[in-house]
Amino acid sequence: MKEKQIELKNITFSYEKNNVLSDITFDIEKGDYLGIIGPNGGGKTTLIKIILGLLLPQKGEVVIKGRCGYVPQKAAQDVAGFPATAREVIESGKGGFKKEVKNTEEIMKLTGTEKYKEKLISDLSGGERQRVFIAQALVSNPEILILDEPSAGVDVATQSDFYSFLKKINEKGVTIIFVSHDINIIAKEAKKVLCLGGEKICYGTPQETLTEKNIEKLYGREVNFFLHRH
């Protein structure tokens, strides 16, 4: 049996009177590649912010073994006015983890960002920027990488490259958790799926979870998607 890396026990969270997450319990094992899917307002971003310690749940407990790297949804989109080169952004990822950091050059090679390291991030494409922010997360040598809508606004060809790249990182032993609106991406890429609609609708392999019944319960209607066999 694999080692548990993250344990969430009875997590409940609300913004003032608006209940977002109710009694969420599940474990994430070391080396997992988890996709979180759900409708708007289903609590996906809230859940990963709780895992990251950015939000505190009103009830429940989170146990994490290992360091987390985070790539927020807006990271690749919201930096148009920020004057920084890819190298400056990547190096800033050392943060408070100075002792544990990896060599920046090594990370740039791994993420393929070295060829545009001196370019301004505002001059990069969406896919290139996304890689820069992943490199920034990886510099602190995290055991867990958490990404919020990593392929939003990225074209289909770049998406495919991007997920092959994430798979490569996962094969190096990094646990990956990503949020997506796109059920086809989740079905194709994730090894495990969490369906979140304010509560845990289902959790398991794509084959176990992405059933017509579960999806209808999640979205309140029928949704067409392709389920890939891993």
Next chain:
Amino acid sequence: MDIFNYDFMIRAFLAGFAISIIAPLIGTYLVVRRYALMADTLAHVSLLGIAIGFFINVYPLFLALIISLFSALIIEKIRSSKKVPGDALLAIFISGSLALTIILFHLMGGVGMNLFAFLFGSIATVSLQDVYLIFPLSFFVLIFLSFFREDLFLSSLDPDIAKTKKINVSFVNYILVALTAICVSLAIKIIGALLAGALIVIPVMTALNFKKGFYETRNIALAFSFFSVMAGLFLSYYLNLPSGGTIVAVLLLFFSFSFLK
């Protein structure tokens, strides 16, 4: 050069040198955070400190510093609670402090040249006591900016990422507004309360037009700030113009030319 035969000009150049270094360094973080109006707000609040200083007969620049620092921390506290829109909060502090300043100057017997000098800056008003306050405090600001350099960068780029990297973003924000408060209070004598924000913002805006990385942008801003303040003080002396307005005019000239780049 006869300009350096006058003690008041030497004092103005010393004060101008220190301010021209720290203002764009702080300004770079404020501008990329879209928080440039904070400098203007604190400059207005400093003016209230000056007025209180005159009113109770305490060294005005020292009171400007204290009132500005205190207000900066209050503004940041309210802003981070997200209970009030940030820009509206700054507007309240700007108009509120200006209103109280006018009342205090009125109670002291009318709005005279003193207020005019603090509003728009005057090279003749920089005292030796001011230089003794400006130099060590500017050095203190530089040390803090250098120590928190990486934390300031990452929390400006993305506060959530910074938090996951064990950076105390709230503390870093307080440090930034406190340093801004110190900077604008010290800049008042040279450039004036109404124009202090310009020295913090315009060099950075000029540097941004060169489309360089963060630290290079900061260094370019520093160069523009230094040359503008020095040129402004020279022009102010030889053309008999108010120092604040002249410095800002030079800054704007550089800013306009930066579009040709």
